[in-house]
Amino acid sequence: MSMDAPDSYARLAYRGLIAWPERLQREAPLFQRxxxxxxxxxxxxxxxxxxxHTRFLKALGFDVTGVDLSESQVEAARAADPEGRYxxxxxxxxxxxxEAGQGGAYCVGNTLPHLTExxxxxxxxxxxxxxxxxxxPFLLQLLNYDRILERGERTFPVVLRPGEAEGEDTVFLRLMTHHGGGRLTFTPANLRYRPGKEPCLEVVAAQEVPLRGWRRAEVEGMLDAAGFTVRESLGTMTGEAWSATSSDLVLVAERR
Structure with a gap:
């Protein structure tokens, strides 16, 4: 989902670390509403x-255009959906x-922080x-940087999934370095865990990505200035109300 340098996450096999069927099932009611x-x-x-998400919304009857800066990601989307529009x-x-005249839009997966200015x-x-x-409508989701910046949080929960070879696991780490003013270096790393072998843990790929942790008030102010009215501020993609400790910031806005 990145929109910074074209292929920041290409080597990380990011897609395979997400349980997509479960995620889409959780998010479906909000998208449909x-x-x-x-x-x-x-x-x-x-x-x-x-x-x-593009293919999922298409299956629900929407005419979706997928947009991404990453050449490798767009190629993967087209390979999975040759008749799609990317x-x-x-x-x-x-x-x-x-094209103008679109009836709605969504930007999820913590994409916005890749815009750092x-x-x-x-x-x-x-x-x-x-x-x-x-x-x-415009549905926007990013992490709750009000919480992350206030607490100085530097890590996310470790993701552990079966590896490509038998007896191996893939470990996904996500680290953050704070630089002040909401500026962060995000370091996702993909490791191979092989118990009983030497080495038992090795780095497959790692990347440093500059991010900007946008706070709720900043995002809502810029949406308003661009001609959007924020209708809802949620804390998750399953619809819970936003609070200072929510996992996410999810805004439902409307083009005035």
């Missing part, structure tokens, strides 16, 4: 990655790459507003 009331079925998947583009260049976020929101018809 928000996008089901859209002015039309034409919607944008912004930061589509390998296209799992555009390789950054979030800040939507108005020149995507306020001018970039403002350009994204303004370009998106130009692509949407009045009344179109």
């Amino acid at each position: 928000v996008l089901g009331a859209a002015p039309s079925k034409r919607v944008l998947d912004l930061g589509c990655g390998s296209g799992d 555009v390789q583009a950054g979030l800040t260049e939507l108005s020149g790459k995507v 306020a001018d970039e976020v403002r350009a994204f929101f303004a370009g998106l507003a130009a692509c949407l018809v009045p009344g179109a």
